[in-house]
Structure formats: C-alpha cells, structure tokens
Amino acid sequence: MPEFFHRKLERSTIGFVLAIIAAASVGGIVEIAPLFTIDETVEEAPDMRFYTPLELAGRNIYIREGCYACHSQMIRTLQDEVERYGPYSLAVESRYDHPMLWGSKRTGPDLARVGGKYSDFWHVAHLTNPRDVVPESNMPAYRWLARNSLRTEDLPLHLEAQRAVGVPYTDEMIENAARDAYGQASPDSDSASGVTERYGEETQVRAFDGVATRVTEMDALIAYLQVLGRLTDAAFLDTAAPQKPPEPIE
Template sequence: MRELFHRKLERTALGFVFAIIAAASVGGIVEIAPLFTIDETVEDVPDMRLYTPLELAGRNIYVREGCYACHSQMIRTLRDDVERYGPYSLAVESKYDRPMLWGSKRTGPDLARIGGKYSDFWHVAHLTNPREVVPESNMPAYPWLARNELDLADLGLHLKAQQSLGVPYTDEMVENAARDAYGQASPDTDFASGVTERYGERTQVSTFDGVTTQVTEMDALVAYLQVLGRLTDAAYQGTAAEELPLDASN
C-alpha cells in the first residue's frame, strides 16, 4: 500500500510539488516559530556589556583563522562539562554574537569561560607556539599575529554592521571605534579612559601582546579570549552555578 502511494505520488508532477512544499513548510515552521518568542527565551541582565572594538576585531580574527572548527563555546548542562569548564552557558551570554560560535567539535577544549583563566603572556606564548606551553597540543601556531598590525581604520564600519543587526552600539561608540581599540591596548595613553567610559569599568585595558609600539592582531585576539565568559556574571548568579545534573547521561 505504501509503495503504491509513493509510486502514484511520484508520477503526478503537481502532487509531488505540493508534497515537497508541505514537507519544506513543516521544517520552516519548526525553525521560524521560536523566533516569535525570542524575547521570552533570551534573558535580559543588567550587567551585560558589549564587545569593545578591539575585542570585536579579535573575534573576527578568531573566525578568520578557523578557531571555531576545533573549539566550541557552549558548556552543556552535563556534569562532566560543568565540572571541567564551569557553569553551563546561558543564551543571554551570546545575545550580541553575530554569528554564533557555539560549535560542537572539541579537538581543543571549550573556550566559553577561558577569559581570565590565564594571563595575557600565557595566551601570547600559546598562540605563538602551543607546544611550548602545552607539549601534547596539536594546535597550529600563529606567530604572524604578533607581526601583523591591526587595521584600525575600518573598525567603525564593523560596529556599524553590528549596529544594523540589532547590537546596541551607540553612534559615539561607532565614531570612536579606532581610538578605543588603540586605547584598550595602550593603557598609558589618553585614549584608555575613553574605553572604560563607553564600555564600563570592568573592561580590561592592557598591553595584551606586551608591545606598546603598535596594536597588533595578537592584541585583538588575546583581548577577545580574555573577555569570553566575562561579558556578564549571570551564569554565576543563578542555577547554572548552583545546580548540577545527577549524572552525565541526563
């Protein structure tokens, strides 16, 4: 009976087209319908801050170099994940991520809470030659990041693009993007205070790569890694930090 039905359907062009449309519509509804309740799904927290221009540039480099192919940024609610990496990830923590970098493959460890775990110097050494820091690492080396000067001129356009996607960057932030990127990596300059004024006192201002003569791609990537898991403290204040599943199979 089922074979007869399929044979009849496949021989009727118009009926087959309608069947395809119906199947595709079901898939579309399943993906689109949750978007109508997105405001109820994603939490709102008062201490959430935006990526600075330097951190956003570092995120772009992270994507460019394909780091997301080996590192996820989403801690699951499994006991093993929580005990190894920290509180499980909340939707609000990536509400300003365009695109999302949750990932599923872990050739390397999850990086959702890597921020502040290691020093700037550790990250620079690790990115320059991973095996000097972690002998068993199979991660590629990225020494050129310390040599490549970061292009500051187009950072305002990057913020403008994020702004058009709903990330609440102000026009002042867009206008001062290049100055703020320079200031975040140059603590002893007059531009450093502007970064904390616009992005908050908790913003890390540092000579990330240890060199003050120029802002490099290494500065940007380390700045990004150091903020992962630190845009908000929401995960440490709720059930994510207090409750663990009974076992890793749940």
C-alpha cells in the same frame, strides 16, 4: 504497500509537489515556532555589555583564522561539560554575537568561559607555539599575529555594521573606534581613559601581548579571548550553576 504509494505519488506532479511542501513545512515550523516565544525564553542580563573595538577586531581575527572550526563556544547542560568548562551557556550571552559561534565541534576545548582562566602571557606563548604549553596539542602556531600591526582605520565601519543588526553602539563609540582600540592595548597612552568611559570600568586595559609600543593582531585576539564568558554574570547567578567567574590573571 509503501512502495506502491510512493510510485503512485511520483507519477502525480501536483501531489508530489504538495508532499514536498508538507515535508518542508514540518522543518520550517520546528525552526520558526520557537521564535514566537523568544522573549520568554531568553534570559535577562541587565549587566550585559558589548565588545570594545579591540575585542571586536579580535573576534574578527578569530573568525578569519578559522578558530571556530575547532573550538565551540557552547557549554551544554550535560554534567561532565559543566564540571569541565563551567556553567552551561545561556542564549543571552550571545546577544551581541553576529554571527554567533555556538556549535559542538571539539577538536580543541570549548572556549565559552576561557576569559580570565589563563594569563595574557600564557595566551601569547600558546598562540606562538601551542606545544610549549600544551605538549599534546595539534593546534597550528599563529606567531605572525605578534608581527602584524592591527588595522584600525576601518573599525568605525565594523561598529556601524554591528549597530545595524542591533548592537547599541553610540555615535561617539563609532567615531572613536580606532582611538579606543589603540587605547585599550596602550594603558599609558592618552587614549586609555576614553575606553573605560565609553565601555565601563570592567573593561580590561593593558598591553595584552606584553608590548605597549604598538597594537598588534595578537593584542586584539587575546583581548577577545580574555572577555569570553565575562560580558555578563547571568550564568553565574543561575542557581543550577552557582560557580563564580574566575578572577582575571594579569
């Protein structure tokens, strides 16, 4: 009977088109309907901050090098994931992520809460040769990041693009983007104080790769990794996930 009905439907062009539209509509409704309640389902996070220019540059490098292909940034509500990685991910934590990097690919561990878990020195060693710190790792080395000077002249354009999709960067932040990227990785420079003035006292200002004389792609990527899971404390305030975020390791 189903086979007869299917053959009959295939012979009717209009009927077949209507059947395709009906089938596609089911998927569309499932995806679109939740958007009507988005204001009720996304958590509040008054302390939410957004990426500094250096952290945003690091995120771009993270995407450029394909890190997201092996590392998810989405801790699910499963007990074993919470015990291993920390509080499950909240939608509000990706509020300023464009594009967001949620997923389930776990060739390597989830990095949603890696910020502050390891020292900058550990990250430098890990990115230079992963097997020096994780002997069983199959991750490739990224040692050239320490040799590549960070390109900062186009950072204002990156911030403008982010503002166009909803990140509330101010004109002052955009104008000083290149200067702030340099200042965040150069704590003894005249530019360092402007970073905390514009992005808050919680901003991490230091030579992330251990070299204060120049700003490298290694600086940017580590700055980004060290802020993952630390843009807001919303997940740690949830009663179902009471763990506190780790203190940053210098």
